[in-house]
Amino acid sequence: ACGGSGSGGSASGSGSSGSAGAGEYDAKVALCLVSPANDGAWSSYAYNAVMAAKELYNIDVKYTENVKPTDMEAVFTDYAAQGFDLIIGHSFSFGDAALAVAERYPDVSFAIIDGTVEADNVASYNLKTQESGYIQGVLAAAMSKTGKIGAVAGVEGPAIIKVAEAYKVGARAQNPDIEVMTAYTGSFDDAAKSKEAAQAMIDKGADIIMGGANQSNAGMIKACEEAGVYCMGELDQQSLAPQNVLLCNLSDIENLVAVAVKEVVEGTFSGGIHEYGYADNVLSLTDYGELDGEVPQEVKDLVTETMEKIKSGEIEVPRIEQITND
Amino acid sequence: MELLKMKGITKEFPGVIANADVDLTVEEGQIHALLGENGAGKTTLMNILFGLYQADRGEIFWKGEPVRFRTPGEAILHGIGMVHQHFMLVRNMTVLQNIVLGLKPEGYPFLDTKKIAAQLSEVSQRYGLIVDVNKKIEQLSVGEQQRVEILKALYRNAKLLVLDEPTAVLTPQETRELFAILRSLKADGHSIILISHHLAEIMEVSDRITVLRDGRNVATVETGACTESQLSQMMIGRELHTDTVERTAMEPGEATLSIRGLSLSGSRGTPLLDGIDLEVRRGEIVGVAGVDGNGQGYLAETICGIRRQSGGSILYQGKDIAKSGIRERFRMGISYIPDDRHRDGLVLDADVKDNLLLRSYYAAPNAKHGIFQRRQIESSTAAAMEKYDVRAPGLSARVGNLSGGNQQKIILAREIGVEPQLLIAMQPTRGLDIGASEYVHEQLIACRNSGKSVLLISTDLEEIMKMSDRIAVIFSGKIMGVLKNTPDLSVETIGLLMGGHKLEEVRA
Amino acid sequence: MSEFLTIGFLTTFLSAAVRTAMPLMCAAIGEDVSEKAGIINVGIEAVMIGGAFFGFAGAYLTDSLLIGFLCGMLGGLLFSMLHAFLSIYMRQDQNVAGVALNLLATGITSYLFMLLVNAYGIPQIPTLSSIPIPGLCRIPLIGEALFNKDIVTYIVFLLIVAMIFFFRRTVWGMSLCSIGENPRAADTVGLPVYRIQYAAAAFNGIMGGLGGAYLLLGQLGVFYENITAGRGYIALAVVVFGKRNPLGIFLASLFFGAADALQFRMQALGITLPTQLFTGLPYLLTALSLLIVAKRNSDPAALGKPYIRTSR
Amino acid sequence: MLRLGLQTAAVLVVAVLLILVAGANPVEAGYYFVYGIFGNLNGFAEIMVKATPLIFVGLGVSVAFSTGFFNIGGEGQLYMGALVSAMIALWLPAPGFVRVILSVAASFVAGGIWAFIPAFLKNRMGISETVNTIMFNYIATMILGIAIRGFLQDPSDNLPQSARIGVEASLPALLPPTRLHLGFVIAVACALLLWFIMRRTTLGFELRISGSNRRSAFCTGIPVQRSLLLAAVISGGLAGMAGMSELLGVQRRLLENLSGGNGYTAILVALLARNHPLAVVAVSIGFAALQVGANTMQRQMGIPASIVSILTGFIVVMILSKEFVRIYREHKRQKVSVEQV
Numbered sequence A: 001a002c003g004g005s006g007s008g009g010s011a012s013g014s015g016s017s018g019s020a021g022a023g024e025y026d027a028k029v030a031l032c033l034v035s036p037a038n039d040g041a042w043s044s045y046a047y048n049a050v051m052a053a054k055e056l057y058n059i060d061v062k063y064t065e066n067v068k069p070t071d072m073e074a075v076f077t078d079y080a081a082q083g084f085d086l087i088i089g090h091s092f093s094f095g096d097a098a099l100a101v102a103e104r105y106p107d108v109s110f111a112i113i114d115g116t117v118e119a120d121n122v123a124s125y126n127l128k129t130q131e132s133g134y135i136q137g138v139l140a141a142a143m144s145k146t147g148k149i150g151a152v153a154g155v156e157g158p159a160i161i162k163v164a165e166a167y168k169v170g171a172r173a174q175n176p177d178i179e180v181m182t183a184y185t186g187s188f189d190d191a192a193k194s195k196e197a198a199q200a201m202i203d204k205g206a207d208i209i210m211g212g213a214n215q216s217n218a219g220m221i222k223a224c225e226e227a228g229v230y231c232m233g234e235l236d237q238q239s240l241a242p243q244n245v246l247l248c249n250l251s252d253i254e255n256l257v258a259v260a261v262k263e264v265v266e267g268t269f270s271g272g273i274h275e276y277g278y279a280d281n282v283l284s285l286t287d288y289g290e291l292d293g294e295v296p297q298e299v300k301d302l303v304t305e306t307m308e309k310i311k312s313g314e315i316e317v318p319r320i321e322q323i324t325n326d
Numbered sequence B: 001m002e003l004l005k006m007k008g009i010t011k012e013f014p015g016v017i018a019n020a021d022v023d024l025t026v027e028e029g030q031i032h033a034l035l036g037e038n039g040a041g042k043t044t045l046m047n048i049l050f051g052l053y054q055a056d057r058g059e060i061f062w063k064g065e066p067v068r069f070r071t072p073g074e075a076i077l078h079g080i081g082m083v084h085q086h087f088m089l090v091r092n093m094t095v096l097q098n099i100v101l102g103l104k105p106e107g108y109p110f111l112d113t114k115k116i117a118a119q120l121s122e123v124s125q126r127y128g129l130i131v132d133v134n135k136k137i138e139q140l141s142v143g144e145q146q147r148v149e150i151l152k153a154l155y156r157n158a159k160l161l162v163l164d165e166p167t168a169v170l171t172p173q174e175t176r177e178l179f180a181i182l183r184s185l186k187a188d189g190h191s192i193i194l195i196s197h198h199l200a201e202i203m204e205v206s207d208r209i210t211v212l213r214d215g216r217n218v219a220t221v222e223t224g225a226c227t228e229s230q231l232s233q234m235m236i237g238r239e240l241h242t243d244t245v246e247r248t249a250m251e252p253g254e255a256t257l258s259i260r261g262l263s264l265s266g267s268r269g270t271p272l273l274d275g276i277d278l279e280v281r282r283g284e285i286v287g288v289a290g291v292d293g294n295g296q297g298y299l300a301e302t303i304c305g306i307r308r309q310s311g312g313s314i315l316y317q318g319k320d321i322a323k324s325g326i327r328e329r330f331r332m333g334i335s336y337i338p339d340d341r342h343r344d345g346l347v348l349d350a351d352v353k354d355n356l357l358l359r360s361y362y363a364a365p366n367a368k369h370g371i372f373q374r375r376q377i378e379s380s381t382a383a384a385m386e387k388y389d390v391r392a393p394g395l396s397a398r399v400g401n402l403s404g405g406n407q408q409k410i411i412l413a414r415e416i417g418v419e420p421q422l423l424i425a426m427q428p429t430r431g432l433d434i435g436a437s438e439y440v441h442e443q444l445i446a447c448r449n450s451g452k453s454v455l456l457i458s459t460d461l462e463e464i465m466k467m468s469d470r471i472a473v474i475f476s477g478k479i480m481g482v483l484k485n486t487p488d489l490s491v492e493t494i495g496l497l498m499g500g501h502k503l504e505e506v507r508a
Numbered sequence C: 001m002s003e004f005l006t007i008g009f010l011t012t013f014l015s016a017a018v019r020t021a022m023p024l025m026c027a028a029i030g031e032d033v034s035e036k037a038g039i040i041n042v043g044i045e046a047v048m049i050g051g052a053f054f055g056f057a058g059a060y061l062t063d064s065l066l067i068g069f070l071c072g073m074l075g076g077l078l079f080s081m082l083h084a085f086l087s088i089y090m091r092q093d094q095n096v097a098g099v100a101l102n103l104l105a106t107g108i109t110s111y112l113f114m115l116l117v118n119a120y121g122i123p124q125i126p127t128l129s130s131i132p133i134p135g136l137c138r139i140p141l142i143g144e145a146l147f148n149k150d151i152v153t154y155i156v157f158l159l160i161v162a163m164i165f166f167f168r169r170t171v172w173g174m175s176l177c178s179i180g181e182n183p184r185a186a187d188t189v190g191l192p193v194y195r196i197q198y199a200a201a202a203f204n205g206i207m208g209g210l211g212g213a214y215l216l217l218g219q220l221g222v223f224y225e226n227i228t229a230g231r232g233y234i235a236l237a238v239v240v241f242g243k244r245n246p247l248g249i250f251l252a253s254l255f256f257g258a259a260d261a262l263q264f265r266m267q268a269l270g271i272t273l274p275t276q277l278f279t280g281l282p283y284l285l286t287a288l289s290l291l292i293v294a295k296r297n298s299d300p301a302a303l304g305k306p307y308i309r310t311s312r
Numbered sequence D: 001m002l003r004l005g006l007q008t009a010a011v012l013v014v015a016v017l018l019i020l021v022a023g024a025n026p027v028e029a030g031y032y033f034v035y036g037i038f039g040n041l042n043g044f045a046e047i048m049v050k051a052t053p054l055i056f057v058g059l060g061v062s063v064a065f066s067t068g069f070f071n072i073g074g075e076g077q078l079y080m081g082a083l084v085s086a087m088i089a090l091w092l093p094a095p096g097f098v099r100v101i102l103s104v105a106a107s108f109v110a111g112g113i114w115a116f117i118p119a120f121l122k123n124r125m126g127i128s129e130t131v132n133t134i135m136f137n138y139i140a141t142m143i144l145g146i147a148i149r150g151f152l153q154d155p156s157d158n159l160p161q162s163a164r165i166g167v168e169a170s171l172p173a174l175l176p177p178t179r180l181h182l183g184f185v186i187a188v189a190c191a192l193l194l195w196f197i198m199r200r201t202t203l204g205f206e207l208r209i210s211g212s213n214r215r216s217a218f219c220t221g222i223p224v225q226r227s228l229l230l231a232a233v234i235s236g237g238l239a240g241m242a243g244m245s246e247l248l249g250v251q252r253r254l255l256e257n258l259s260g261g262n263g264y265t266a267i268l269v270a271l272l273a274r275n276h277p278l279a280v281v282a283v284s285i286g287f288a289a290l291q292v293g294a295n296t297m298q299r300q301m302g303i304p305a306s307i308v309s310i311l312t313g314f315i316v317v318m319i320l321s322k323e324f325v326r327i328y329r330e331h332k333r334q335k336v337s338v339e340q341v
């Protein structure tokens, strides 16, 4: 699933010089990432999405990985000056750069994934990931035999916190007595810490754990594999331990990036803060893979039912962006 | 029989030819002295023999066979041992560990301390090289460390022992002990190469002498067949004019320095100086004699303010200077020539100019408002260099690259050039050749003759007797007695005081 | 709070501490030997990431953990020898060489990983399994921590014992120390100073590589950029905190492992402090621990100074 | 000259190989590299922008190195400087320019303190600064992380970052629309000042001498302790100013990873500049140009970022090995002379 940055050379199209006329394409799209394109999680989502869009539409795609905060504005300026139609900043931290550059290049559209900024030509594309946290909480609570479940998250930021908090809410909605442990490793890199955090929860009796630490989820999944308990990951992490990973939040961010590209190509782009959830078919979950037979039918029904309720608005999942202590 | 023959050895360092076509032949069972001024190339020649340096040209024959030593290890294997000018000991390891280092001792690869200690005591008994093998090097005196070095060489079955300036750090007694050891080694069939600047010592102990000058052979002579003055003439290439500056007869004036009950305690409260009383008057050189390590360094450093006294008082020109810092004391006229110039007196990585400025860089006219007056500095330091005959490529030459003698002259220029009221000179000629030593002595006497005070601290009794108006003997942090340096004062008297006997006992 | 004192909690906690300590222990033991020979390598992080990547690649491509570990040690060796070349042969500042090494290793491993991913998709490998030692692993409290571990852990334990013996009882250990203290003295008694320094650096590379490889082959099974996440820097601190002796290093790495293990156990118990405090805790402890051991400075006298035989 | 040519050739060969293996066209890459640097005003200004923090920290590191304080803590000192600047720029009820001036001073003090602690521990207790400054980097990162999630967090949302600093309290732009800002001028001014201090003043003399031989300096009455601590403070202070400059000149918001490794890169800068303040400026600009060119390459062609790290590391290794031929000859001469003996 993960293409890796090595194909980047080919992504640039053939060797025309810097001033490729926009005429050949319907649109020119630039993607800016904060980590390597092949991190197997956060940045890979976006990379895969634009590459998929390239297949779908007649667009030119370029990308830059490992952009440091102080370089963001420079990267945006450069792409904008070259006449790109859409510049995607794949992290909230691109927000300032987008606002600053957008003012100077009113014809360019800027999309910030998971952002908080808006302007005429700047849109933030956000996910109601709390919804998937909630569903996973319901599932975990329903599956748990010990009455103890866990969530291992990465760096504390609102995008991560809101999932973990909704996980608690969902779990308690299913089973008010459930004990939910959460831990933040402070890193998306340190898989060993993620593993240690999961192990600590397993040692305390947790029998199902959700991961919210991008690529370092691998450590958490490893711990669950060794202990023989269930867990939930992201993207295609099911393949890491098919006998343990119940399901993953599927490609949610991929869809989000795809939406942004689609809007620009189709001319429906508008500034503002756009939020998408299950109702928009942007969020989804994988199936149970090899564990299909292990999940009782009533639990499966419960998950489907919960998802329907969220879609219909019957359940409004709260967005909690500060860690709560209970 | 010829044990060693070095032929046509040539060694060049960037800019210097240290050895030019040098020959050296050492007979079995002989003590062969190597003589030469500072920088003549003695150490270099020995380092080549020992495999530390590689000669650019030349041959070495060992017992008649041509040999090549790429590393010291190879030289050791052939039976060459070397006691370096600066000891090669690992300070935080024990004597025993230092001695077996690099060998495959009994029990190898394990360290069988007991067995080795037994073997060692055999060797040390035989030559009277007594040391406690379980002590760490840092606990030993310099003389003991030298014994360890010799023991180290002998334990390796050294047939030829090279000693580079071994007596520079020893007291007369220790030197005598060393020579006894050397003689017994010789009697045992060992050969010895001895480097020293002390002609008397060489005359006393050696069988043959090779003299080097500017990296070249000057002569090789039988010891009996030449005199000291001939030797020094060969070394420096001219007649040595001794004692040109005489101590003029003069009545000393009032006390410049007056020390009362001075004491200093170490980190664990051990007394390093213990109730010292001492006076230095105007127009007088007071010599402090004593075996190394009896508190001389502490005394000098306490007077200069480097260490803070724990009791008693130091009156300088009648004022108590207990509260003054190092710089303040210097400005009041207290200068200091430290014994370890590399450690305490010079910044080897800095240039000549900076080293000359160390004491006065901040003061007018060198600096105004913290900014250097460069012209002023250039001219004043150049003048100092000229006046004190510092031979260096220029003001911006790195001091680390100068010879010891020239390094010492920089210190003299800095400390004496300011015309101090009180000069504390500690081992001021250690490691210097005769010419340089003579120069230092002249400067000290000139200082005294102009009515200043000099406190000369030295372990070289000869120097003390030659230079001082009065002699204080220090032992174990105490002054054992102060004697007037009259012609009837005997070396024996001082020697007894140095050994810890009380003045009353000695007089009795 | 009482939960902290149950046997169950302590048992799993100690076991976690040992597990977390392992990579640190390997790297620190290697670094200690290197520093004893006078070579300080602040690029030990690079050595670990080298071990991690090459170990991973080796195991992935050959399906053999053994070959993986060998490749890892070789990878660590490679980076360590580059540092050794710069600091011994080229006589450069060892710290600068270390910083350069860190830069280089991050780049090289992530570049090679990119090539690996392009060729094979997202790679994953199995990890070592535990081999409980019958009887001993039942000992309450410490049985789980010390005697229910994988083979590499046991080997490292044995190595620690061997190192204690090496330094205290053998001529080799003594020779090694003499080089860090006074290389010229060592040279003049015929010890091959440079060769021993290279050997010490090689050992450092092998151990650092093992530490990095262990992180992947013993614990995680996946690789990505920067996966060692600063453990090399902690290993440097472990050496100092452990007073540069093997037993001390064993205990110091356990201490840091325990700090890490405690962090997540506290979070799991719902004890909430800012998580930055938790993640920063090991470093804070390290800085404090440096203060504690400060009174007895154990730096070898010639540490970090290039030895040049022909100068003086 | 020959050596320089050979080394340049070697770097080029490695670069071409890496690019080829990554599946891209080296000629095109070379075009974009040069284009990025010289192709437009923006790229040119970017070089100065990227050089600015390197100059500050590089100067700091060079002061520390020349007094024997091995400061690997530039990263942490930078963060502390940025943190304090952010607090002043955001909170102080004063006119913008006053806040800027106070920020400049306060960032120096904050970075200085962050270097002072390990320096003090080194001088008083003999704690090796190499390890300690690294630990202080992590501790500073930790404090920053707590700050932007707590008392400094932007109240308008929950992101781990501070509020945005207004234009009035920022370093003015020099060449709009490029990002070139006053920080660059301040950095160059610092370099000149430092050069003057180190070479022409008694203070610089004290710093240099104390660094070369503490004991001799002490015995001749130079205030050694004070000098060494002062050098550390200057070193950390300059790194702190880098934080201020990045914050008020570029980012205008405090967030994680503001430094992006400048604290470590600066060590290499100081090495290549041989601790000479003016050379630090030149080398920093060189490093920045390399990055700007490489970034353009990456943006246009998707060439992986890791290639830049490899090349930078490789160049440094080459420079560290520049004496290789001389040392090799030295060894060889020894061997030859042995053969002749």
Ligand SMILES: Nc1ncnc2c1ncn2[C@@H]1O[C@H](COP(=O)(O)OP(=O)(O)OP(=O)(O)O)[C@@H](O)[C@H]1O
Pocket: B013, B014, B016, B017, B018, B019, B036, B037, B038, B039, B040, B041, B042, B043, B044, B045, B403, B404, C310, C311, C312
């Ligand atoms: N490592 C070195 N590098 C450069 N030059 C050196 C080195 N060692 C010695 N020299 C040069 O060789 C010459 C001879 O030095 P050497 O140490 O052999 O003199 P020496 O006779 O031992 O003097 P001293 O009596 O002062 O010990 C010196 O003038 C010096 O210039």
Ligand SMILES: Nc1ncnc2c1ncn2[C@@H]1O[C@H](COP(=O)(O)OP(=O)(O)OP(=O)(O)O)[C@@H](O)[C@H]1O
Pocket: B013, B016, B038, B039, B043, B085, B400, B401, B402, B403, B404, B405, B430, B431, B432, C311, C312
């Ligand atoms: N590293 C070096 N590089 C160049 N020349 C050197 C070096 N070390 C020493 N020298 C040269 O060595 C010569 C003599 O120095 P040496 O150290 O032998 O003097 P010294 O009187 O023996 O000093 P000391 O008595 O303190 O040992 C000087 O002329 C100097 O040029």
Ligand SMILES: [Mg+2]
Pocket: B042, B043, B044, B085, B164
């Ligand atoms: Mg000599």
Ligand SMILES: [Mg+2]
Pocket: B038, B085, B404, B431
């Ligand atoms: Mg000498």
